[in-house]
Amino acid sequence: MKMDNPPTTSMVSLTIDGSQANITLTRPDKFNAMNVELIQELIALLQWTAERSAGAMDALHDENNQPYLRTVVLRGEGKHFCAGADINMMRDAGANTPEENRADSERLDRLFNGLWSHPCFTIAAVQGVALGGGAGLISCCDYVVATPNIRIALSEGKLGILPAVIGPYVYRRLGSATFRRLAMQAGRVGAEEALRIGFIEELVDTKEGMETAIEAIVNEVMTTGPSAVTLAKELTLGFDRWTQSDEALRNWTLDFTSRMRGSKEGQEGLSSFLEKRPPEWKPSKEE
Numbered sequence: 001m002k003m004d005n006p007p008t009t010s011m012v013s014l015t016i017d018g019s020q021a022n023i024t025l026t027r028p029d030k031f032n033a034m035n036v037e038l039i040q041e042l043i044a045l046l047q048w049t050a051e052r053s054a055g056a057m058d059a060l061h062d063e064n065n066q067p068y069l070r071t072v073v074l075r076g077e078g079k080h081f082c083a084g085a086d087i088n089m090m091r092d093a094g095a096n097t098p099e100e101n102r103a104d105s106e107r108l109d110r111l112f113n114g115l116w117s118h119p120c121f122t123i124a125a126v127q128g129v130a131l132g133g134g135a136g137l138i139s140c141c142d143y144v145v146a147t148p149n150i151r152i153a154l155s156e157g158k159l160g161i162l163p164a165v166i167g168p169y170v171y172r173r174l175g176s177a178t179f180r181r182l183a184m185q186a187g188r189v190g191a192e193e194a195l196r197i198g199f200i201e202e203l204v205d206t207k208e209g210m211e212t213a214i215e216a217i218v219n220e221v222m223t224t225g226p227s228a229v230t231l232a233k234e235l236t237l238g239f240d241r242w243t244q245s246d247e248a249l250r251n252w253t254l255d256f257t258s259r260m261r262g263s264k265e266g267q268e269g270l271s272s273f274l275e276k277r278p279p280e281w282k283p284s285k286e287e
């Protein structure tokens, strides 16, 4: 790992445990509502961790044998995961000049896009509410584990605004009809419905159960090639954005397949299978 230190933060914390980064929102007295400072810090940590990802570096370790990152776990300290964008911030932005108002939205856009396009496998651990921007955060993650007390909402409509900046990510997670319905209803979705409509992947009974579930999914992802994880996101985005012919799409998937087979990681994965040995990215039992 590059030896520079992570950005200094006060409303978001970062710990590194081998190839796992743990990012926690630490503004529990405001239920982790995202003000300018928190958003800026989160953007900085997402960028710092993305630059040190194994998938993006196409390497497992740096020159000092420090592991590059493969998973990011996002948590919210306290009773609630995240009460969304700070309502004071949004009201003030609305009263500012159009340029300042726009800059404020651009900051939010950088945050959600940074999480959505993060080269690591991202996991959200959710308890309590995930409202507005909080629902946006979980929509950007690859795997969401939650406790039964969750309440997720695209609550913006209740404030007379819209889930626009988070929209593309929620839409991609839930699909058109459910996104549209929830943007209009703006009501809270409980655990059972969240699981059914695909807002979350897994429900656990307790906070301890949350850590066990996170460990299990991390262990699973650690046996997948890190570049396969990173490029699966590029592949999906290609499908999401496809505007050309079906034939061109099929050609694009052929190019993608050839590229992966010929890659360093592809060669290692295919050879290790044939040689009946674990691939180099699979942690040994002791690690």
Ligand code: COA
Residues within 6 Å of the ligand: 029, 030, 031, 033, 034, 080, 083, 084, 085, 086, 087, 088, 129, 131, 132, 133, 155, 156, 159
């Ligand atoms: N922005 C700014 N401050 C917020 C906030 C937000 N999104 N959500 C909560 N807070 C603040 C409250 O103003 C309050 O501050 P105070 O102690 O200085 O009065 C504190 O957090 C506690 O909130 P409170 O409403 O008193 O607690 P509660 O237990 O009754 O309700 C919530 C908790 C999260 C359900 C409720 O605060 C809520 O609905 N918040 C709005 C969330 C929202 O709509 N977000 C989407 C924005 S697009």
